[in-house]
Amino acid sequence: MKKFQKILVASTLFSIAGVAIADEPVIVEPGNTYKTYLPTSFRAEAGTTGYGGALTWDVNPYVGVSLGYNGGNINWRNDIKSHGTKYDLDQDNNNNVYLNAEMHPWGASQNTFAKSVYVAAGAAYLDDDYKLTSKSNNGNVTVNDNKYNINGNITGKMKYKNDIAPYIGIGARPMLSEHWGVFGEIGAYYTDNPTVSLTSNATVNSGGTSEQFQSDLKAQENQIANDDKYKWLPSAKVGVTYRF
Template sequence: MKTLTTVLTAALLTAMAGTAMAEEVVVQDGYAFEKNQLIPTGVRAEVGTTGYGGALLWTANPYVGLALGYNGGDISWTDDVSINGTKYDLDMDNKLAYLNAEIRPWGASANRWAQGVYMAAGVGYLDNDYDLSKRSNDGTIKVNGNNYNFNGAVEGKMSYKNDIAPYVGLGFAPKINQNWGVFGEVGAYYTGNPAVDLNANGTFVNVNGADFDKDLRAEQQKIANDDKYEWMPVAKLGVSYHF
């Protein structure tokens, strides 16, 4: 986390320095900041691994922009959670608000394709719930490495509640004409470990006498502390309209 914080701090300082240099260039070109630039300069609709939604866009200058958006819905970035070689089906409920700075290194280029390349750094507010249900293909389920004959179900929840998560990403947003454009973006939020709660209803029998309740709690902890669930991947596409 310390390394990630250092990287984000460096990115923001670079953006600030880039903004200062860009201001000097654009003022010489007759582009000066005005109060009406506090009004959004565009909007976009988007869909991807964090759900569907949209964003308001601001352009401070050709090099720096802001995006304030929201994604929600039940689109999943993965269909299952895997631990110890066994899987839980995953059903997502996304709720994500975000604020990103978008830095365009070639924002003043005459090439519109180069203008569209940007780096994103920001934060997201996550309130995501994921429903888990144990999968079985042969009438047995594996919990914490032990096989159980069962009559019932194992279900639960994995959630990222009220989390402020830093974000880094890379995008491409060229304009098609004066008003319309398209965009794509990939990145990741650092979410930290999720809260996990597993529950079982029914009977679960292991021929070697393993303790089901103990195994269920152990598997719950393994999912909650697995490093791969500390990151939420982002991939999204959309269209934009610029005023």
């Protein structure tokens, strides 16, 4: 999977490099008169990977390139559940840097919204951490499908750390005036499985021995780390754009 991931990243970055050296210098938009703009815009954005901004170079009406950065804490996942155990999630987006090519299939349309719609493909450096805390009902927890009553809780970490991940998404950035517009995008990063660690110093009152509890906790850790649904990191963001 890691080899497949590297191939995807290499191919997307190669495509972006090809876009960046295209020879279209400006964007010309029809109206009552023709106006020529610098093909550059900046956007402030916030979403599931944090908040930050991006600089976009529109090579021509059909293709653009965006370089952006996101960071900060925005908790969008409330919890996860694995084999009977629910965990609260506390998300920490440390440093996420991305480079995307944006293809506008209706770039020459007279419809303002249609020509703003694009498909994005690229790659990002992801450095995301998730703190896990188990949910219990009066000390009752289910770990690896086995029920226990404990004094204490289960904590852990799930990390997407220092990974270069390929990305695909779809979005729109319509202009509301000559310079100002809005922006929205949804997509997903192929991250492969995260690393997961679970620990607990809880006292086991019933349901099994402390050794059985720790063994089930280790099995739970492996189940989360190898669950296919965590190979993809969903992304959604909105923002405001300014075109120079």
